[in-house]
Every structure is written in structure tokens, then in C-alpha cells.
Amino acid sequence: MSLAALFFYLFAGVAVASAFMVIASRNPVHSVLFLILAFVNAAGLFILIGAEYLAMLLVVVYVGAVAVLFLFVVMMLDVDFVELRQGFLQYLPVGVLIGLVFLAELVLVFGSWTFGQGVTGAVAAAPSDVTNAVQIGRVLYTDYVYFFQAAAMILLVAMIGAIVLTLRHKPNVKRQSIPVQNARTKQMAMDVVKVPSGKGL
Numbered sequence: 001m002s003l004a005a006l007f008f009y010l011f012a013g014v015a016v017a018s019a020f021m022v023i024a025s026r027n028p029v030h031s032v033l034f035l036i037l038a039f040v041n042a043a044g045l046f047i048l049i050g051a052e053y054l055a056m057l058l059v060v061v062y063v064g065a066v067a068v069l070f071l072f073v074v075m076m077l078d079v080d081f082v083e084l085r086q087g088f089l090q091y092l093p094v095g096v097l098i099g100l101v102f103l104a105e106l107v108l109v110f111g112s113w114t115f116g117q118g119v120t121g122a123v124a125a126a127p128s129d130v131t132n133a134v135q136i137g138r139v140l141y142t143d144y145v146y147f148f149q150a151a152a153m154i155l156l157v158a159m160i161g162a163i164v165l166t167l168r169h170k171p172n173v174k175r176q177s178i179p180v181q182n183a184r185t186k187q188m189a190m191d192v193v194k195v196p197s198g199k200g201l
Contacts, residue, residue, distance in 0.1 A: 008048055015041035032071045039063045053133040 018038040025031040039062045046055035140148055 004048060008045070011041045011044040011048070015045065028074045029071065032067060032074060035070070036063050036067045039067060051132055053131075053136055 015038050018034045018041065021034040022031045022038065025034060039058055043055040043058040043063075046052070046058065
């Protein structure tokens with residue numbers, strides 16, 4: 001067995017086991033930690049096939065941002081998962097039915113899938129002097145640049161919408177208003193009060 005095959009079985013085995021533990025763990029914090037482990041091993045599999053850019057994205061975006069965000073949310077909310085599991089059995093038949101529907105769809109898709117006319121299963125070899133990141137950049141910013149910009153605009157609109165939906169103005173909180181501060185005059189800012197001698201305000 002070669003060294004690459006050994007690492008493939010190692011990464012694949014740990015990824016499958018950690019993915020199973022994500023749904024089998026009773027503690028949600030442990031589930032998120034197993035999810036991070038699954039992402040790291042999937043990144044190792046990407047490195048084995050020469051897609052180091054995708055491996056870097058998987059580690060930076062999913063492990064460094066999404067999974068850590070899940071972990072902090074789970075730890076900060078302190079959700080009572082025992083109470084949530086009390087009504088689990090009443091939704092079990094519906095869940096089993098949906099699972100069977102998805103399984104039937106997968107069987108139909110993979111059972112009837114074939115290559116098109118004149119299309120082979122081989123992948124064209126990339127030039128050895130061009131890295132994976134350069135190849136993705138050339139394709140992304142030349143052939144698919146409009147789709148890339150459209151996806152960026154959709155994400156921007158989604159981010160602005162999330163901020164608008166979650167923004168709450170509290171009535172008793174004093175907020176800074178730059179135009180009002182710039183329009184203040186000396187008469188608006190202070191009052192001169194003459195206090196008689198020997199008397200307080």
C-alpha cells in the first residue's frame with residue numbers, strides 16, 4: 001500500500017466516523033467539535049487529489065468561521081435540549097417518510113445516470129506549472145465573472161437584509177446624531193444664569 005492510499009483511508013475513515021458522531025452525539029458542543037474534525041479530514045482529502053485551494057477554503061471558511069460560529073452560538077444560548085427531545089417520537093413517522101423519499105430520489109438519480117454522447121469519464125490533466133488556485137482564478141474571473149458578481153450581490157443583499165431584520169431601536173437609549181451636533185450653537189449648548197450672592201441654585 002502506497003503512502004497516498006494510506007492517508008486516503010485514514011482521512012476518509014476519520015471523516016466518516018466524525019460525520020456519524022455529529023448526528024449521534026447527545027451533547028451539541030461535541031457535535032460541533034466532531035463537525036470541525038470532519039471538515040479538517042475533508043480538507044486532507046482535497047489535498048490528496050491536488051485541490052489545495054479548496055482545502056484552504058474548507059479550513060478557513062467552514063472550520064474557521066461557520067463551525068466556530070456554531071460552537072459559540074450553542075455555548076451562549078444554553079438551549080435545553082432535553083426539553084426539545086420530548087416531542088421527538090411524534091415527528092418520527094414524518095421524518096422516516098421524508099427520508100424514504102430522499103432515498104428513492106437518490107436511487108433514481110444514480111441508477112439512471114450515464115455519460116452523454118461523446119463524453120468520457122476522464123478529466124483533462126492540468127499543466128504542471130500552474131497551481132490549483134491560479135486555474136480556479138482564471139476560470140472564475142474570465143468565463144464566470146458575471147455569475148461571480150451576481151453571487152456577490154446576492155450575498156450583500158442577504159447580509160443587509162439580516163441586519164435590517166435584526167436591528168432593534170430601544171426608545172430609552174440615547175443615540176448620537178451628527179447633524180444635530182453640528183447645528184448646535186452657543187446659545188443652544190449653554191445657559192448663563194445669574195445667581196444672587198449667598199444663594200444657591
